[in-house]
Amino acid sequence: NTMLTLTESAAREIGKFKESSKAEATAFLRVKVTAGDCAGYGYSLNLDTAYDEMKDSRYSYHGVDIVVD
DSSP: OOSOOOOHHHHHHHHHHHHHTTOOTTOEEEEEEEOOSTTOOEEEEEEEOOOOTTTOEEEEETTEEEEEO
């Protein structure tokens, strides 16, 4: 059961972003969730290439890999 999905449109935009930032072909989108204050959680998105099999979960949607730690 996956808690994360990505639309085709979003996948295209991530692909464009990877191209424009000249990211490595192996780069994926890392979604990081941090504990927040009383307002809830904080989120960050960035391109990354460091994958830790023991700590990370990898998902693939429409040709885009997403990793959540």
